[in-house]
Amino acid sequence: MSQVVFEKTQYLTDKQFHYCPGCNHGIIHRLVAEVIDEMDLDGKVIGVAPVGCSVFAYDYFNCDMYEAAHGRAPAVATGVKRVVGDDTMVFTYQGDGDLASIGTAEIVHAAHRGEKIVTIFVNNAIYGMTGGQMAPTTLVGQKTTTSPRGRDEAWCGAPIRVAEMLAQIPGSYYIERVAVNNTANIVKAKKAIAKAFRYQKEGKGFCLVEVLSTCPTNWGLSPVEAMKWLEENMIPYYPLGVYKDKEA
């Protein structure tokens, strides 16, 4: 007799991901969907997708979904949350071009208001969807299609550390940076996402989980090399850990 030992979570649709081979979005989508599934929310969850590689996230998360204008997901989520109230979980899923560049006003003020939403912030240090341009999170010296000689700090500043910045804001409740580069970190990432959603359910306040992610296609590396590059270059500049937890 056969026995099912593993099933895809019901909070992901059957739609095939459009993500490139080796991209971490697939892992992160699954973690978020599993957390939602395990919370047994009976449909009381609404997600907001960004502009960028995860623009089609509304096709993948199997719940009520919005697709927001570039960077505006926290404002859209605010409008949703103010209607649906504490019972319904509201989350945004945003990349670094979306959240850390064009959407800085919206994310900073959502945090300032203590908006009771969860933001999953995927940082891969580059604009993926448009083909590998420099992001606010691109590392100094990192070559992209708009920084062909490598990011020059004197010309365009140092990379933005979003978790550290938002942790300074009185209205933020829980901020953690995680990575999905190995099994241990994937387990930690899922725990962080679960904690953020639990805090929202308890009506606590603004929660953000920054997830460091690879972009093999636009970094010009194989998936394995990309994981190594993330460990050697991104994690030292973007240290993993809890930056704020008002309950701790």
Add this chain to the structure above:
Amino acid sequence: MALTLMKGSEAIAEAAIRAGARYFFGYPITPQTEIPEYMSARMPEVGGCFLQAESEVAAINMIYGAAGTGARAITSSSSPGISLKQEGISYCAGAQLPCVILNVMRGGPGLGNIQASQGDYMQGVKGGGNGDYHLLTYAPASVQEAIDIMMFAFDKAEQYRVPVLFLADGIIAQMMEPVEMPEMVDFKIDPEKKPWACTGWKPGDDPAKRGVINSIYIDTESLTEHNEVLQTVYKEIVANEQKWEYYNTEGAEFIITAFGTVARIAKSAIDELKKEGVKVGLVRPISVWPFPYDAVREAVMADSVKAVLDVELNEGQMLQDVKLAINGAKPIDFFGHYGSQMPTVDEVKAKIISMKEGK
């Protein structure tokens, strides 16, 4: 019912609440700041939500969020702020979200000034944001008319799944007039009436009913199909929702076209000219999109009409629609001011007299 003396901005805000609006997201800008001020005091009294956004950009995206749940949501601003909202307005139109947007127009371009203007006509009725879309757009000429339009604005927005735009010049918001305020409408979110809204779908429910509020259709076929849906709706609106007022058009020698407050100045000029033996009529578009082309043409094509005068508080923006309506059949002249200097009754009279004298 007794009349109450109310300031335009507060009367419009109260009417929105009476029409079922329970979510207001906005940002201060003169000359409409009394609307968010009023909402901040009033919304909590009716169990609604007032939230001051960090920008007009955020405010319209909060509307996008709230409207997608099926709630009645409204935002207000003035010209430069409405420019900032254009991105979100285009997304609302693309995602077919019913909502109401108030533009209390001030002088422009750029920061312009804070006095009344009609300089955003083109922005309101010819696009504003990106893409092929229209907003059901009304231009009230009195505080009472703004209230009356508000009482059906959400119904129309929901019937057609389009944003409704009010193009009100600053005078409408700033002046006080005696008004009759309608009774409170009992509005509740009804998922049966709004099957497209995000109201709590769960895995196992009919996949076709999952709420997806969205304006991206990445392949050409599906975007074409989506735009055909939008254009079909716009055709229905054009067929069913044109509103206008005729004033003294019967037997008129000249027809004035004007909207909003300027139309009231034109009426005063028409009344004075009548006493002086000059017959002048007015066609006042109330819906400026859809523009009442046939109504304008019908009034102008009467045998008695020699010429048309379009009067506006801008450089002649509606004039282009008036010209389209008449299509060269009769002479058209224009009188207007920009820089928020309101045309006077004497100026309008003098212009008509000069037209009569063939100058």
